[in-house]
Amino acid sequence: MSVGPWPSSPPDADVDADTWSLGASALMSSEATTGHTLALVAVHRGRVVCEHYGEGHDESSTFISWSTAKSMVGALCGIAVEEGLVSLDAPAPVSTWAKDERADITLRHLLQMTSGLSWVEDYVDGETSHVIDMLFGSGVDDVARYAIDRPAASRPGQQWLYSSGTTNIICRILGDALGDVHGSHEHFEKYLRSRLFDALGMSSASPKFDSRGTFVGSSYVYATARDFARFGQLFLDRGAWAGRQVIPETWVDFSKQSVAHDSDNGFDYGAHWWMWPGERDSLVALGYEGQYIWVVPGRELVLVRLGKTDAALRDVLTSELLNLVRVFPESMGRMDKSGGRG
Secondary structure (H helix, E strand, O other), X not given: OOOOOOOEOOOOOOOXXXXXXXXXXXXXXXXXXXXXXEEEEEEEOOEEEEEEEXXXXXXXXXXXXXXXXXXXXXXXXXXXXXXXXXXXXXXXXXXXXXXXXXXXXXXXXHHOOOOOEOOOOOOOOOOOOHHHHHHHOOOOOOHHHHHHOOOEOOOOOOOOOOOHHHHHHXXXXXXXXXXXXXXXXXXXXXXXXXXXXXXXXXOOOEEOEOOOOOEOOOOOEEEOHHHHHHHHHHHHOOOEEOOEEOOOHHHHHHHOOOOEEOOOOOOEEOOOOEEOOOOOOOEEEEEOOOEEEEEEHHHOEEEEEEEEOOHHHHHHHHHHHHHHHOOOOOOOOOEOOOOOEO
């Protein structure tokens, strides 16, 4: 893939273009059942083959990532681990954890959401929600400190618990390792851009930082739908872009090693990526209000959906997106490392 503009073309002959067109049109217009879709982009075999935008938006419009940014943090960790900047399995370098039961928390635990830290990830009840308080309340100026200060609820590695706080702890660990001082994010942002965004040609990507200088990687990257698709394509191509290995292939495999199944949304969880059990080797970056970057190696496909969908409509939206994914044929040409079809 090039870091320049995406190549575009109509779908190949083996794609049921009529079924796609009907399904995409229904999704763009079915606000009552699937919410408000603002952007829908399909990249098949390395080309943008289908693209739709809601009123007032086009390919130059930028959209909020919400939690799809977590997968970008995961990718950056893979680069940092490979370069020896941080360790995956050493105790996390958080000084306030050193003398209590949190001392055994590692970067692996944080990436897999098994840190054992107490957390309530609720997007409705602001009285009990730690994520709302972190992003908009008492933790807004120092999101990582807010999460670091959470007490242990279980031993590291024993329980899976989805937590936006753990992502922001990772971002602070990376910022410290890169040498950023309090209030600055110069080194982190340079690293994020040079190692990831610029390497993929994600020229629209805009990360947001708190007053402490921590990247709020749990929630805040703004980018075009096509640039979100570029990030998905990186994982479709096993960490390679434009002939260069941006993240290690082994990190792609690590990202999709399932550690838990979330019965609430039907997805498995790996290391800052979700997986859909019915599509082998698939990876899904999910975000609040129905942000999806759906990576399906077995169909040579990246599907991006951005919009605003109430949680009550989430399962219907997932089902409709899965129908669109399966418009694209399974490919016998993409084999995973174990010899099965990817």
